[in-house]
Amino acid sequence: MTTKTFPLSQARLEEVVKEYPTPFHIYDEHAIRENLRGLQRAFAWAPEFREHFAVKATPNPRIVQILAEEGAGTDCSSLAELLISQAAGVTGEKIMLTSNDTPADEFQKAIELGAIINLDDISHLDYLAEHAGLPGCLSFRYNPGNLIEGNDIIGKPTEAKYGLTREQLFTAYARAKEMGVKRFGLHTMVISNELRTEGFLYTARLMFELAAELKQKDGVDFEFINLGGGIGIPYQLEDEPVDLAAVGSGIHKLFEEILVPAGLGHVRLAMESGRAMTGPAGWLVSTVLHEKKTYKDYIGLDSCMANLMRPALYGAYHHITVAGKEDAPRDHMYDITGSLCENNDKFAIDRFLPQIEIGDRVIIHDTGAHGHAMGFNYNGKLWSAELLLREDGSIELIRRAQTIDDYFATLRYPGSLL
Ligand SMILES: *Cc1c(COP(=O)(O)O)cnc(C)c1O
Numbered sequence: 001m002t003t004k005t006f007p008l009s010q011a012r013l014e015e016v017v018k019e020y021p022t023p024f025h026i027y028d029e030h031a032i033r034e035n036l037r038g039l040q041r042a043f044a045w046a047p048e049f050r051e052h053f054a055v056k057a058t059p060n061p062r063i064v065q066i067l068a069e070e071g072a073g074t075d076c077s078s079l080a081e082l083l084i085s086q087a088a089g090v091t092g093e094k095i096m097l098t099s100n101d102t103p104a105d106e107f108q109k110a111i112e113l114g115a116i117i118n119l120d121d122i123s124h125l126d127y128l129a130e131h132a133g134l135p136g137c138l139s140f141r142y143n144p145g146n147l148i149e150g151n152d153i154i155g156k157p158t159e160a161k162y163g164l165t166r167e168q169l170f171t172a173y174a175r176a177k178e179m180g181v182k183r184f185g186l187h188t189m190v191i192s193n194e195l196r197t198e199g200f201l202y203t204a205r206l207m208f209e210l211a212a213e214l215k216q217k218d219g220v221d222f223e224f225i226n227l228g229g230g231i232g233i234p235y236q237l238e239d240e241p242v243d244l245a246a247v248g249s250g251i252h253k254l255f256e257e258i259l260v261p262a263g264l265g266h267v268r269l270a271m272e273s274g275r276a277m278t279g280p281a282g283w284l285v286s287t288v289l290h291e292k293k294t295y296k297d298y299i300g301l302d303s304c305m306a307n308l309m310r311p312a313l314y315g316a317y318h319h320i321t322v323a324g325k326e327d328a329p330r331d332h333m334y335d336i337t338g339s340l341c342e343n344n345d346k347f348a349i350d351r352f353l354p355q356i357e358i359g360d361r362v363i364i365h366d367t368g369a370h371g372h373a374m375g376f377n378y379n380g381k382l383w384s385a386e387l388l389l390r391e392d393g394s395i396e397l398i399r400r401a402q403t404i405d406d407y408f409a410t411l412r413y414p415g416s417l418l
Pocket of ligand 1: 054075077192193230
């Protein structure tokens with residue numbers, strides 16, 4: 001079981017809404033710091049542990065800066081994310097570029113920043129050398145194929161476009177060495193929103209055994225192993241949060257059992273968690289515009305799936321509360337909708353909630369990761385603002401809401417649109 005709370009009282013929320021109209025995403029700085037600290041504690045035994053925050057989860061430099069203050073680096077998958085890292089003061093090998101189908105400008109920027117480059121295919125070696133040069137430290141992304149089952153979010157590895165097969169890895173490291181690369185890592189990202197300890201241990205065992213074999217056969221002396229992201233969060237009330245202490249101590253055992261005897265006891269461990277750092281530390285706050293009763297009861301919000309796509313995209317559950325009605329009986333069944341002309345624009349279907357009135361503030365939980373970040377402008381819907389609740393209780397605007405001028409800014413049209 002988990003409990004879902006919102007860090008502002010109803011009165012404080014109303015003050016905030018006066019200054020920053022709904023909808024907006026709000027992030028809790030203290031919770032973000034604590035989430036990272038929890039992960040670091042689980043790996044305190046490791047020779048060196050680094051979380052490379054997956055910037056795509058919450059691509060705001062202010063968020064990246066907060067995590068960097070706690071020692072995190074970044075995992076970037078685009079030029080914009082590299083620039084966000086740089087703006088947040090994260091440079092050098094604190095950055096990993098884990099990109100796929102990578103354009104030259106991304107490789108060039110990563111090399112300029114001194115980042116670790118994580119290649120998605122053996123053919124990218126020559127492309128990288130030709131367009132950007134070789135990095136100080138290079139890794140390859142392993143795709144374990146049918147050794148891992150996959151789930152709805154990440155899919156089956158055998159169907160995934162990412163990474164190299166096991167056989168290709170042996171050729172890839174040998175080739176990179178020939179080309180003059182001196183320092184190496186090994187990477188994978190095959191689980192998503194995983195809550196079970198065994199899921200992490202299985203991946204770690206796979207990676208440690210592979211690293212040991214690559215060392216033995218190809219003489220690759222790995223500097224780091226990156227176990228990827230994918231730490232799940234308890235979206236549902238009945239979900240149990242990941243037992244990070246058990247994950248950490250289980251991986252410690254495997255480290256001693258597999259890596260140390262292989263002469264890899266110095267290997268740094270890395271993860272690139274996104275969701276678990278910011279997901280539970282963010283909320284989408286909206287106002288009820290309409291109630292509609294036809295074959296069902298609908299509550300229409302001033303936000304829509306352009307502000308939070310996960311329910312429409314994956315049928316994902318996000319817990320919902322109504323400000324000031326946290327303890328009221330949940331005895332009304334509603335579909336909670338947005339205004340997009342798509343019938344899947346629903347944040348919840350057949351959800352039992354307290355009786356809702358027009359003007360109520362509806363709080364959608366666990367939107368801190370892959371929430372605002374997945375926003376889009378279909379139907380002319382605009383991106384919301386992002387607010388940060390500071391540790392001192394103050395509110396900081398860390399991204400203003402998009403305006404209609406922003407939306408029209410890229411058009412070339414002889415008449416006036418405004
Ligand atoms: C999305 C992604 C992550 C982060 O995944 P979470 O589920 O948010 O932890 C990490 N690494 C790569 C390569 C990704 O694409």
